Amino acid sequence: MRVLVAEDDEDLAGQMVASLKDAGYAVDHADNGEDAHFMGDTEPYDAVILDLGLPMLDGISVLNLWRQAGRTMPVLILTARDSWNDKVKGLDAGADDYVTKPFELAELLARLRALIRRAAGHATSELVLGPVMLDTRNARIWVSGEPVRLTALEFKLFSYLMHHQDQVISRTELTEHIYDQDFDRDSNTIEVFVNRIRKKLGVDLIQTVRGLGYRLEAPTEDQKTENPQKGGQRADG
Incomplete structure (x- = not known):
């Protein structure tokens, strides 16, 4: 999953980007509205x-322009502690949720997971298909109750597919959603990851x-499930 962080506070942006990357997201950052x-x-x-x-361009204006152009990605807005009017304006402009500063990064991540999950039509943090269960909250995968270890990029790719079950996803789309903007992208590696x-899953x-x-x-x-590789639970690098 690929996320844009639009925040001009250098320290806060750095914390959010680091936490999102640790959670398995591909992350881009913008420090101004334009x-x-x-x-x-x-x-x-x-x-x-x-x-x-x-x-340069305030967040409400940015959001209005996106929605007017038909951009439908979920948007989580960041507002000041007592700016209830900004919350209303943001939601009316097309935001899907908000977090009030200062906030806990754990809450931010939870709200973000929920937005992405709901946008893909899933109601819970555990995505299930056959014997496979993906826990979006902890970035873990099980097959028939046994943990399976994937690398960070393998996890990103499989997570995207799990969020979009029964849809045909092109290599180009996978490349666009598992790499951030600065990564040297190569769609030919998608087949290798698949x-x-x-x-590793041992199931078709x-x-x-x-x-x-x-x-x-x-x-x-x-179709029979083979024994998956064991020994790890989290996506690693």
């Missing part, structure tokens, strides 16, 4: 964290749709 508007208008983000007090994930979930991409489907009754 850059935030451009990035959100041209890049396929799964969610945006938007400070309303941005320089093959690694298949082997990722279907190749020739010429189009991949689709995640529950295994049929006669």
Whole structure:
């Protein structure tokens, strides 16, 4: 999942970016409203964290421009402690949720997970398909109750597929959503990651749709689950 952080406070932005990356997100950062508007208008983000007090172009204006252009990604706004009027304006402009400064990073991450989950049509933090369960809260995967270890990029790719079950996802789309803006992207590595994930899960979930991409489907009754690799629970680097 790829997230844009639009925040001009250098220290706060650094904390948010670091926490989001630790949680398994690909993260881009903008420190002013003009850059935030451009990035959100041209890049396929799964969610945006938007400070309303941005320089050059304020957050409400940025949000209005995105929604007028048909950009529908979930937006979590950051507001000052007592600015109830800003909260109302932000929600009316098309924000999906808000966090009041100062805030706990754990709350920010929880609200962000919920926005991304709901945007993909999922009601809980645990995404299930056949014998596979992905815990979005703790970035962990189980197959038939056994933990499976994926690398950070493998986890990002599989998490995106799990959020978009039964949809055909192209290599280009996967590349755009698992790498941040500064990463040297290579869509040819997607097939390598997919093959690694298949082997580690030991269950046939990722279907190749020739010429189009991949689709995640529950295994049929006669498909057998092999023993997954054990020994780890969190996505690692």
